[in-house]
Amino acid sequence: MYRIGLEAFRFEERDAPLYRLDPRAKLLVAFIYMILTILANSQAIQLLITALLLATLLLLGRLGRKLVKNLVTLAPLMTLVFLANYLVSGDLMASLLPTQKLLNLVMSLNTFFLTTNPDDFAITLEKMGMPLTITLAFSLSLRFIHVLARVLTEIVEAQLSRGHKLDSGGLTTRIRNYTAILIPLIIISVRKSISVAETLELRGFREGARHTPFTTMKIGFWDVAYIIVSISIATALLIYGGEIENILLEILTRYLEDMAI
Amino acid sequence: MQEIVTIENLEFKYLGAGDKALRGIDLSLERGRRYLLVGASGSGKTTLARCITGLIPHFYQGEYSGEVVVDGMKVSETPIQRLAEAVGYLRQNPEEQVLMTKVEREIAFSLEFRGLTTEEMERITRRVMENLGISHLWGRTTDTLSGGELQKVVIASMLVLEPKILILDEPSAYLSPMAVKNLQGLLDTYIPSQSTLLVIDHRLDYWIGFVDTVIYIDRGVVRYMGSPGRLLNLLGSEEHRLNIPLHIRLSHDLKQVVNTRGVNS
Amino acid sequence: MIRVENLWYTYDGDNYVLRDVSLEIGEGEIYYILGDNGSGKTTLIRHLNGLLKPSRGRVLVDGLDTRETPVSRLAEKVSIVFQNPEKMFYMPTVIEEISTTLRNFGVENPDQRAEEILREYGLSRYRDRSPFTLSGGEKRILSIAIMTGWSPRYLVLDEPTIGLDGDYRRRLQWAIDRHLSRGGSVVIVTHDMELVLEREGRVVILSDGQVVYRGYTQELIDLDPGQLGRYGLVKPTYARSTSYMKTSGVIKDYHGYCGVFAEVAGVLDNV
Ligand SMILES: Nc1ncnc2c1ncn2[C@@H]1O[C@H](COP(=O)(O)OP(=O)(O)OP(=O)(O)O)[C@@H](O)[C@H]1O
Ligand SMILES: Nc1ncnc2c1ncn2[C@@H]1O[C@H](COP(=O)(O)OP(=O)(O)OP(=O)(O)O)[C@@H](O)[C@H]1O
Ligand SMILES: [Mg+2]
Ligand SMILES: [Mg+2]
Numbered sequence: 001m002y003r004i005g006l007e008a009f010r011f012e013e014r015d016a017p018l019y020r021l022d023p024r025a026k027l028l029v030a031f032i033y034m035i036l037t038i039l040a041n042s043q044a045i046q047l048l049i050t051a052l053l054l055a056t057l058l059l060l061g062r063l064g065r066k067l068v069k070n071l072v073t074l075a076p077l078m079t080l081v082f083l084a085n086y087l088v089s090g091d092l093m094a095s096l097l098p099t100q101k102l103l104n105l106v107m108s109l110n111t112f113f114l115t116t117n118p119d120d121f122a123i124t125l126e127k128m129g130m131p132l133t134i135t136l137a138f139s140l141s142l143r144f145i146h147v148l149a150r151v152l153t154e155i156v157e158a159q160l161s162r163g164h165k166l167d168s169g170g171l172t173t174r175i176r177n178y179t180a181i182l183i184p185l186i187i188i189s190v191r192k193s194i195s196v197a198e199t200l201e202l203r204g205f206r207e208g209a210r211h212t213p214f215t216t217m218k219i220g221f222w223d224v225a226y227i228i229v230s231i232s233i234a235t236a237l238l239i240y241g242g243e244i245e246n247i248l249l250e251i252l253t254r255y256l257e258d259m260a261i
Numbered sequence: 262m263q264e265i266v267t268i269e270n271l272e273f274k275y276l277g278a279g280d281k282a283l284r285g286i287d288l289s290l291e292r293g294r295r296y297l298l299v300g301a302s303g304s305g306k307t308t309l310a311r312c313i314t315g316l317i318p319h320f321y322q323g324e325y326s327g328e329v330v331v332d333g334m335k336v337s338e339t340p341i342q343r344l345a346e347a348v349g350y351l352r353q354n355p356e357e358q359v360l361m362t363k364v365e366r367e368i369a370f371s372l373e374f375r376g377l378t379t380e381e382m383e384r385i386t387r388r389v390m391e392n393l394g395i396s397h398l399w400g401r402t403t404d405t406l407s408g409g410e411l412q413k414v415v416i417a418s419m420l421v422l423e424p425k426i427l428i429l430d431e432p433s434a435y436l437s438p439m440a441v442k443n444l445q446g447l448l449d450t451y452i453p454s455q456s457t458l459l460v461i462d463h464r465l466d467y468w469i470g471f472v473d474t475v476i477y478i479d480r481g482v483v484r485y486m487g488s489p490g491r492l493l494n495l496l497g498s499e500e501h502r503l504n505i506p507l508h509i510r511l512s513h514d515l516k517q518v519v520n521t522r523g524v525n526s
Numbered sequence: 527m528i529r530v531e532n533l534w535y536t537y538d539g540d541n542y543v544l545r546d547v548s549l550e551i552g553e554g555e556i557y558y559i560l561g562d563n564g565s566g567k568t569t570l571i572r573h574l575n576g577l578l579k580p581s582r583g584r585v586l587v588d589g590l591d592t593r594e595t596p597v598s599r600l601a602e603k604v605s606i607v608f609q610n611p612e613k614m615f616y617m618p619t620v621i622e623e624i625s626t627t628l629r630n631f632g633v634e635n636p637d638q639r640a641e642e643i644l645r646e647y648g649l650s651r652y653r654d655r656s657p658f659t660l661s662g663g664e665k666r667i668l669s670i671a672i673m674t675g676w677s678p679r680y681l682v683l684d685e686p687t688i689g690l691d692g693d694y695r696r697r698l699q700w701a702i703d704r705h706l707s708r709g710g711s712v713v714i715v716t717h718d719m720e721l722v723l724e725r726e727g728r729v730v731i732l733s734d735g736q737v738v739y740r741g742y743t744q745e746l747i748d749l750d751p752g753q754l755g756r757y758g759l760v761k762p763t764y765a766r767s768t769s770y771m772k773t774s775g776v777i778k779d780y781h782g783y784c785g786v787f788a789e790v791a792g793v794l795d796n797v
Contacts, residue, residue, distance in 0.1 A: 157572065203371045209374050353662045406564075410563055410564050431662065437562045438762075502694075507723065
C-alpha cells in the first residue's frame with residue numbers, strides 16, 4: 001500500500017516500444033495531445049483522446065499495472081474536480097468535461113514521463129540548447145523522486161521490522177509511528193542533497209565546464225512514424241472535430257439505445 | 262617530487278563532537294605506491310580521507326589545524342573541483358555518490374567533462390563494465406540495484422578516471438570474494454603505474470598481499486607505517502581492534518599455547 | 527520453523543529474481559546464505575518477515591502464512607538487520623534508538639536493558655550521540671544492537687560484518703552465540719567466508735535466484751575452488767590451510783575455528 005504513492009509516477013525501465021522512442025519525439029507527441037485536450041470542448045472527443053492515449057500507453061508502453069496505480073492515486077483529485085464543478089454548475093455532463101481534461105492531461109504526460117529515463121530527458125533538453133547547469137539540476141531533481149521512493153521503501157521496511165505498527169493501534173500510536181518514518185525521511189533527504197552537492201564537486205563538475213553528453217540520440221523511423229500518426233490524428237480532430245463528434249455521438253446513442261432494449 | 266600527499270600535524274574535531282577525530286597526523290604518501298589504511302572503527306580513517314579530498318574543511322564544519330598538500334595544492338585553499346582533477350574518491354557509503362539515474366551515465370559522468378567524443382566514452386564505459394562483470398546492468402536504473410551491483414557501478418566510475426591518487430573507502434563492502442579478486446586485477450590494469458592507491462578496509466585478509474605499505478591509525482594518530490608483515494608481528498603482542506585473518510590468528514593462538522606449555526614443562 | 531516453499535519472486539512482473547527456492551530453517555540452527563552479487567539473497571530474506579509477498583509459492587513462519595499475517599506480528603518472531611543500517615535510525619540519541627525498539631516489543635525495564643545493551647556492544651561512549659553522525663562500523667554495530675535487544679526467535683543478518691573492526695566483530699560473534707545458546711535460529715547472508723568458517727552450520731548457495739548448493743560449512747573447506755568460483759566465492763587462506771591439515775591428518779574433521787584450535791593444540795601437546 002505504502003508503495004503506491006510514489007511508484008505510480010516514477011519511471012521504471014521496461015522493454016517496450018514506447019520506451020525505445022527518442023525522448024524528443026515523445027515529448028512532442030505529449031504536447032500535441034495536451035494541446036488537443038485543452039482545445040477540445042466536447043465530451044465525445046475527450047473520450048476519443050482518452051481511448052487513443054490508453055491505446056498508446058497499454059499497447060506501445062505495456063503500462064497496464066502502473067496506469068492502474070497511477071489513476072487510483074489520482075482518483076481522489078479527479079473526484080474533487082468533478083464534485084466542485086458539479087456543485088457550481090449543477091450540470092452533470094458539463095462537470096464531466098474538466099474531469100476528462102484532467103485525466104487526459106495526466107495521461108499525455110504519462111506517455112512521456114513514465115517511459116523516459118530522467119537522464120535521457122536531460123540530454124534531450126541539453127540538445128535543445130539548455131545550459132548544462134539547468135539540465136543537470138533537472139535530472140537530479142527528477143532522480144530525487146527515485147531516491148525518495150527507494151529510501152521510503154527501505155525506511156518503512158526497517159521500521160516495520162523494528163516493531164512499529166503502521167497499520168493498527170490508536171491515533172497517538174499511529175502518529176508516533178509515522179514520525180518513525182518521517183524523521184529519517186527528512187534527515188536522509190537533507191543529507192542526500194548535501195551529498196549530491198559534495199559529489200558533484202568531487203567528480204569534477206564545474207559551472208560552465210565543457211560537456212559532451214554521453215548518449216547520442218538519433219531520430220529514427222519509428223520516431224518519425226509516431227510523430228506523423230499523432231499529428232495526423234490531431235489535425236483530423238481539429239479540422240473535422242464537428243463531424244467526428246456527430247458520428248461519435250450517433251454511435252454512442254445507438255449503442256445506448258441497444259443497451260436500453 | 263616524490264610525494265603526492267603530505268600531511269603535517271593535522272588535527273580535526275567535528276562540530277559538536279566531544280573528542281578530536283584526528284589528533285596530529287603526520288604522513289606522506291609517495292607516487293606509484295599502494296597503501297592500506299587500517300584502524301579500529303571510529304579511529305579516523307574516513308575523516309582522513311575527507312581531509313585529502315577537501316571535503317574537510319570545505320564541507321564539514323569543525324576545528325581544523327595543520328596542513329594537507331595534495332599534488333602541490335594546499336587543500337584548505339584549493340576548491341574541491343581543482344583537487345578532483347588529481348584525486349578520485351570512492352565513498353564509504355556508495356549511495357552517497359550516485360548522481361545519475363542510468364547506470365552507464367553514472368559510470369561515465371566524470372568522463373563527460375574531459376573533452377572525449379561520445380564514441381570514446383561509450384567504448385571506455387563498455388570495457389570497464391565488461392571487466393567488472395556488470396555488462397548486463399547497462400540501461401538499468403541505479404536505484405533498484407542490489408548492494409554489490411551498486412558497489413561495482415560506483416567502483417567502475419572510479420576506474421575510468423585515471424586519477425593521480427585514488428582513495429577507496431571500503432571497496433570490499435558488499436562485494437563477493439570473487440569480485441574483490443577481480444577488482445584487484447583491474448586496479449593493476451586500470452591505475453597508471455605512477456598513480457597512488459590508498460585503500461581503507463577492515464578486511465586485512467583481502468588486501469595485505471596486494472599493498473606495499475600498511476598504515477595503522479589508532480584514535481586519530483598514526484601508530485605504524487611499514488610493511489604488512491611487520492605490522493602483524495607487532496600486533497601479535499599488543500591490544501588492538503584489527504581483523505586478523507583467521508589463519509594468522511590460528512598461528513598466533515597456537516604459538517601462545519606452545520609458549521605457555523614451554524614455560525610449564 | 528520457517529518454511530520457504532517453492533518461492534518465486536519478481537519485482538517488475540517479467541524477470542524472476544527468485545526461482546523455486548525452498549528452505550527450512552529449524553530451531554537452534556545457523557544458516558548461511560551465500561551467492562554472488564545480485565543472486566537474490568537480500569530479496570529472499572525480505573520474505574522472511576513478510577515485507578515482500580511471494581509472487582508464487584509461500585513462506586510459513588511457525589505455521590503463519592506471511593501473505594495473511596501482518597508484518598508487525600511476524601516482526602516479533604523474525605528480526606532482520608538490513609544491509610544498509612542508516613535507514614532505520616530516527617531518534618536523537620543512540621540510547622533512545624535502542625530503548626524505543628525494546629518498548630515496541632514489550633521488553634520489561636527497557637531503559638535499564640538499553641544501558642546493558644550499550645555496554646554489551648561497546649557503544650557506551652556514544653550513548654548521547656546522534657546515530658547519524660557515527661562512523662560506518664559504529665552505525666552497523668548499533669543496528670545489530672537494536673535488533674537483538676529483545677528475544678526474537680529468528681535472527682536474520684544481511685551482511686553483518688561489513689565495516690566492523692575486530693572488536694565489533696567479536697561482539698557480533700558473541701551475540702550470535704548467545705542467540706543460538708538460547709535456542710534461537712540465525713540466518714546470515716554474507717560474502718565473508720571467514721565468518722562462515724568460524725562455526726559449524728548449514729549452507730545454501732544461490733545463483734541467479736536458484737538454490738544451487740545445500741550443505742554444511744565443513745564441506746566448503748574441501749569444495750572445488752572452480753565450483754565455488756562460479757558462485758562468486760573464493761576460499762580464504764584459512765580454508766586452504768585447514769583443508770591441508772585435514773588431508774595430512776593433523777585434524778580429523780572440521781568443526782569450526784575452536785575445533786581446529788583444540789585439535790591442533792592437542793597434537794602439539796603430544797609432541
Ligand atoms: N559527521 C560527523 N559528526 C560528528 N562526528 C563524526 C562525524 N563523522 C564521524 N564522526 C566521528 O569521528 C570519529 C572518526 O570517524 P571516522 O568516520 O573517520 O571513522 P572510521 O575510522 O572511518 O571508522 P569506520 O571504520 O567505522 O568507518 C568517530 O568517533 C565518529 O563517531
Ligand atoms: N527494487 C527492485 N526492482 C527491480 N529489481 C531489483 C530490485 N531490487 C533488487 N533487484 C534486482 O534483483 C536481483 C537480486 O537482488 P538482491 O538485492 O536480492 O541481490 P543480493 O543477492 O542481495 O546481492 P548483493 O550480494 O549484491 O547484495 C538483482 O539483480 C537486482 O538488480
Ligand atoms: Mg569510515
Ligand atoms: Mg544483498
